[in-house]
Amino acid sequence: MAINVVILAAGQGKRMHSSLPKVLQPLAGKPLVDHVIAAARALSPARICIIYGHGGEQVPQTLRSDDLVFARQEPQLGTGHALMQALPHLDSGHDTLVLYGDVPLLSAQTLSALIKGKSGTLRILTAELADPHGYGRIVRNAKKSITGIVEEKDATARQRRIREINTGIMLLPGKRLQTWLAKLSNRNAQGEYYLTDVVALAVKDRVKIESCAAQDDREILGVNSKQQLAQLERIYQQWTANRLLDAGVTLADPSRLDVRGELHCGRDVRIDVNCVFEGQVEISDGAEIGANCVIRNTKIGAATLVAPFSSIDGAEIGENCRIGPYARIRPDTRLDSEVHIGNFVEVKASSVGCGSKANHLSYVGDSSVGRDVNIGAGTITCNYDGAYKHRTIIEDGVHIGSDVQLVAPVTIGKGTTVAAGTTIWKDTAQGGLVLNAKTQHQRPEWQRPRKKVKGDK
Numbered sequence: 001m002a003i004n005v006v007i008l009a010a011g012q013g014k015r016m017h018s019s020l021p022k023v024l025q026p027l028a029g030k031p032l033v034d035h036v037i038a039a040a041r042a043l044s045p046a047r048i049c050i051i052y053g054h055g056g057e058q059v060p061q062t063l064r065s066d067d068l069v070f071a072r073q074e075p076q077l078g079t080g081h082a083l084m085q086a087l088p089h090l091d092s093g094h095d096t097l098v099l100y101g102d103v104p105l106l107s108a109q110t111l112s113a114l115i116k117g118k119s120g121t122l123r124i125l126t127a128e129l130a131d132p133h134g135y136g137r138i139v140r141n142a143k144k145s146i147t148g149i150v151e152e153k154d155a156t157a158r159q160r161r162i163r164e165i166n167t168g169i170m171l172l173p174g175k176r177l178q179t180w181l182a183k184l185s186n187r188n189a190q191g192e193y194y195l196t197d198v199v200a201l202a203v204k205d206r207v208k209i210e211s212c213a214a215q216d217d218r219e220i221l222g223v224n225s226k227q228q229l230a231q232l233e234r235i236y237q238q239w240t241a242n243r244l245l246d247a248g249v250t251l252a253d254p255s256r257l258d259v260r261g262e263l264h265c266g267r268d269v270r271i272d273v274n275c276v277f278e279g280q281v282e283i284s285d286g287a288e289i290g291a292n293c294v295i296r297n298t299k300i301g302a303a304t305l306v307a308p309f310s311s312i313d314g315a316e317i318g319e320n321c322r323i324g325p326y327a328r329i330r331p332d333t334r335l336d337s338e339v340h341i342g343n344f345v346e347v348k349a350s351s352v353g354c355g356s357k358a359n360h361l362s363y364v365g366d367s368s369v370g371r372d373v374n375i376g377a378g379t380i381t382c383n384y385d386g387a388y389k390h391r392t393i394i395e396d397g398v399h400i401g402s403d404v405q406l407v408a409p410v411t412i413g414k415g416t417t418v419a420a421g422t423t424i425w426k427d428t429a430q431g432g433l434v435l436n437a438k439t440q441h442q443r444p445e446w447q448r449p450r451k452k453v454k455g456d457k
Contacts, residue, residue, distance in 0.1 A: 002044075002045070002046045002091075002094050003043065003045050003046065003094050003095050003096065003097050003115055003171070004045060004046060004047045004048075004049065004086075004090045004091060004094050004095070004096040004097065004174070005040040005043070005045045005047065005048045005049070005096070005097045005099060006048075006049045006051065006083060006086045006090070006096055006097070006098050006099070007033060007036055007037065007040065007048065007049070007050050007051065007099045007100070007101050008051050008079060008082045008083070008098065008099070008100050008101060009021075009023040009033050009050055009051055009052050009059060009100075009101030009102075010051050010052050010053030010054060010072075010073040010076050010082055011023070011053070011054060011076070011101075011102065012053075012054035012055075012076075013025070013054070013102070013223075013224065015224050015225040015226075016224075016225060016226060016229075017226070018226075020055070020058070021052075021054055021055030021058055021059055022054075022101075022102055022223065022224075023052075023059065023101035023102055024055070024058060024059065024062055025223065025229055027104050027223075027229065027232060027233055027236060028233065028236050028237070028240075028258075028259065028260050028261075029260025029261055029278055029279075030260070030261075031062065031063070032101060032102055032104045032223060032229075033050070033059070033063065033101035033102075033104075034063070035104035035105070035106075036099050036100070036101055036103065036104055036106065037050075037063070037068070039099075039106050039107065039108045039111055040097070040099060040111070041067070042108035042111075042112075043097070043108065043111055043112065043115065045097070046091055046094050047069065047089060047090060047091060047094075048067060048068050048069070049068075049069045049070070049071060049086045049089045049090065050063060050068055050069070050070050050071070050101070051070075051071050051072075051073050051082045051083070051085055051086055052070060052071075052072055052073070053072060053073040053074055053075075053076050054076070069089045071085040071086050071088070071089060072085065073085045077186065077192055077193055078186065078190065078192025078193040078194055078195070079098075079168065079192075079193070079194060079195035079196075080181060080184040080192075080193035080194055080195040080197065080198075081184075081192070081193040082195075083096075083098060083177075083181060083195055084181050084193075087177070087178060087181070090174070090177070091174070092174050092175065092177070092178065093174055093175075094174050095115070095119055095120070095171050095172060095173055095174045096171070096172045096174055096177055097111070097114070097115060097169075097170075097171050097172075098168070098169060098170050098171075098172065098195065099111075099169055100168055100169065100222065102222045102223045102224070103167070103168075103169070103220060103221070103222045103223075104223070104232065104236075105218060105219045105220075105221060105232060105235065105236065106169070106214070106219050106220070107214075107215060107216075107219055109215060110125070110212075110214045110215050110219055111169075113212055113215075114169070114171060114212045115171050117210065118208075119173070119174075120173045120175065120176075120207070120208075121171075121173065121207070121208045121209070121210055122170065122171070122172060122173060122198070122199070122202045122207055122208070122209045122210070123170060123171040123209075123210045123211070123212060124138070124146065124149075124166060124167075124169075124170045124199070124209065124210070124211050124212070125167045125169040125170065125211075125212055125213070125214060125220065126138050126164055126165065126166060126167060126211045126212070126213060127164070127165055127167055127213060127214055127217050127220050128163050128164055128165075128213075128217075129163055129165055129217065130163070132160075132162065132163050132164075132165045133152070134152055135152065135165035135166060135167075136149045136150060136151045136152065136165065136166040136168070136196055137149065137150050137152075137155055137159050137160065137162040137164065137165060137166070138162065138164040138165065138166055138211070139159065139162070140164075145209065146199060146203075146209045146211060147199070147200075147203055148199050148200050148203070149166045149196035149197075149199050151188070151189075151190075151194065151196065153188075153189040153190065154188055154189050166196060167214070167220040168195070168196075169220070170195075172198065173207065176201075176202070176205065176207065180198045180201045180202075181198075183201055184197050184198070185197070218235050221235070237255075237257060237258055237259065238254070238255070240257070240259045240263075241254035241255070241257050242254070244257075244263070244265060244271075247265065248265075248267055248268070248269075249265045249269045249270075249271060250268075250269065250270040250271070251271050252270075252271065252272045252273045252291075253273045256273040256274050257271065257273075257275060258275070258276045258277070259277045260276065260277065260278045260279075261277065261278050261279040261280060261281065261296075261297075262279075262280050262281070263277045263281045263283070264281070264282045264283070265282075265283045266283065266284045266285035266286070266287070266302065267285045267286070268285055268286045269283050269284075269285070269286070269287055269288070269289075270287075270288040270289070271288075271289045272288075272289060272290050272291035272292075272293075272308070273291050273292070274291055274292045275289055275291070275292065275293045275294070275295070276293075276294045276295070277295050277296070278294070278295070278296040278297070279296050279297035280297055281295050281296070281297065281298055281299075281300075282298075282299045282300065283300045284299075284300060284301050284302040284303075284304075284319070285302045285303070286302050286303040287300050287301070287302060287303060287304045287305070287306070288304075288305050288306070289306045290305070290306055290307045290308035290309075290310070290324065290325065291308045291309075292308050292309045293306055293308065293309065293310045293311070293312070293324075294310075294311045294312075294313075295311075295312045295313075296312070296313045296314065297313065297314045297331075298312045298313065298314065298315045298316070298317065298329075299315075299316045299317065300312075300317045301317055301318040301319035301320070301321065301337065302319045302320070303319055303320045304317055304318070304319060304320060304321040304322070304323070305321070305322050305323065306323045306324055307322070307323060307324030307325035307326075307327070308324065308325045308326075309324065309325050309326045310323050310324035310325060310326065310327045310328070310329070311327070311328045311329070312327075312328075312329040313329065313330055313331055314330070314331030314332060314333070315329045315330070315331065315332075315333040315334065315335070315347075316333070316334045316335070317329070317335050317339075318334075318335050318336045318337040318338070318339060318354075319337040319338070320337055320338045321335055321337065321338065321339045321340070321341070322339075322340045322341070322342075323335075323340075323341050324341070324342070324343065325343050326343045326344050327341045327342065327343065327344070327345050327346075327347075328345075328346040328347070329341065329346075329347050330346065330347065330348035330349065331348070331349065332348070332349040332350075333347050333348060333349060333350050333351075333352075334350075334351045334352070335347075335351075335352045336351075336352060336353050336354040336355075336356075336371075337354050337355075338354055338355045339352050339353075339354070339355070339356055339357070340356075340357040340358070340359055341357075341358055341359075342357075342358065342359035342360050343359075343360060343361070344360065344361045345358045345359070345360065345361065345362045345363075345364070346362075346363045346364070346365075347364045347365075348363075348364070348365040348366070349365060349366050349367075350364050350365065350366065350367040350368065350369060351367075351368050351369065352364070352369040352373075353369055353370045353371035353372070353373065353396065354371045354372070355371055355372045356369050356370070356371060356372060356373040356374070356375070357373070357374050357375065358375035358379070359375075359377070360376075360377035360378075361377045361378050362375050362376075362377065362378065362379045362380065363379075363380040363381060364379075364381055364392075365381050365383045365389075365392075366381065366383040366389050366390065366391045366392065366408065367381050367383070367391060367392040367393070367394065367408075368391065368392070368393045368394070369394045370394060370395045370396035370397070370398065370414070371396045371397070372396060372397050373394050373396070373397065373398045373399075373400070374398075374399045374400065375394075375400045376399075376400050376401045376402040376403070376404065376420065377402045377403070378402050378403040378404070379400050379401075379402070379403070379404045379405075379406070380404075380405055380406070381406045381408060382405055382406060382407045382408060383408045389408075390408035390409040391408055391409055392406050392408045392409070392410055392411075392412075393410070393411040393412065394406075394411075394412045395411070395412060395413055395414040395415075395416075395430070396414050396415070397414055397415040398412050398413075398414070398415065398416050398417075398418070399416075399417045399418070400412070400417075400418045401417075401418055401419050401420035401421070401422070402420045402421070403420055403421050404418050404419075404420065404421070404422050404423070404424065405422075405423045405424070406424050407423065407424065407425040410424055410425060410426065410427055411427040411428070412424065412427075412428050412434075413427070413428045413429050413430035413431070414430045414431070415430055415431045416428050416429075416430065416431060416432060416433075416434055417432070417433045417434070418433075418434050418435070419433060419434065419435035419436075421436070422434060422435050422436050423436060
């Protein structure tokens with residue numbers, strides 16, 4: 001059924017000790033509230049409304065999207081008051097699902113179960129906790145029907161012993177919402193308008209109340225401090241590692257993996273420890289990622305080896321390539337199959353053809369490198385003139401010796417050999433040897449300067 005979704009994201013988060021609003025604190029590389037929005041979008045709602053407050057316009061500016069609307073809560077007078085701000089944006093013909101921007105682990109499956117059922121019912125997501133401290137308690141009568149929710153600060157000693165807690169996440173009947181919100185009172189310990197008070201109103205109006213439990217109690221955990229944020233990060237990464245293991249990926253240590261985006265792996269992929277994957281990363285069959293690599297927005301071909309301590313960002317790596325160790329592949333780089341990029345080699349905004357190699361201490365920037373090219377140690381493409389970048393073209397079969405400078409724009413013709421130590425600033429013809437004319441001199445009488453020591457004259 002079509003629903004409205006309201007995400008409450010106005011809290012300050014004082015215990016975060018940060019100028020960044022709490023809901024924008026990062027979890028797995030995305031703001032906390034982004035995870036909530038993603039779960040909401042999976043339900044295909046009619047409308048998603050974000051209630052913001054602390055942090056001013058940072059929240060709408062960060063999250064701006066065509067399928068989101070924003071309402072500001074100022075001042076913050078409780079969850080019921082927050083939902084009041086959303087009313088002008090909601091379709092009263094749809095039930096409204098209330099979520100929280102600092103509860104990022106909720107799954108779309110749990111939310112789908114919560115909203116499943118007959119429209120017009122009040123449905124509450126609950127959980128049984130060994131330590132329910134801090135949560136509102138679910139109050140039931142002798143028939144086990146829900147009769148109310150009492151907040152921790154307003155609960156009696158007996159009520160505080162109840163282990164079933166309110167997660168705050170509920171589906172409210174659209175036709176009742178405006179009337180119920182108008183009846184909320186702030187006569188409580190906090191002086192706030194509690195959304196949970198709608199339960200008593202539902203009982204009074206004889207509206208059916210149902211409960212639903214999360215698939216995993218950890219889904220309902222919220223964030224109020226950096227310590228809790230770190231705990232949820234580890235839970236998220238553990239779940240991610242488990243999904244990869246279930247799909248057949250070999251992880252050297254599942255507890256030392258960070259996925260800050262989406263990681264898709266083929267069969268027989270191996271990932272060593274302390275690797276970080278950001279954005280959209282695809283790793284094809286049989287590829288291996290060495291320890292301590294950082295890979296962002298990249299596709300890696302089948303049977304490619306990325307050796308330890310390599311950084312790859314915004315690149316497309318072909319099959320059977322060998323990258324690193326200590327290689328850096330920068331955005332807009334495309335490597336064909338069987339390319340070798342070795343230790344302390346940097347490649348930026350370049351294409352490298354099949355079978356080509358740059359094995360040591362080189363920089364290849366803004367270049368088009370052909371097939372079967374060998375780039376010697378210490379070679380650099382001089383692509384920047386102080387104002388503009390220029391391209392270097394290295395055609396098929398070129399062999400470049402060590403310590404060569406290629407001053408762009410320049411083309412090295414097919415099959416050319418460039419001697420070690422040469423500076424190329426003009427296009428070369430195909431084939432043959434290119435070198436700078438030099439004469440080597442030796443002065444046998446010359447002596448190296450030495451430091452004077454005490455007593456020397």
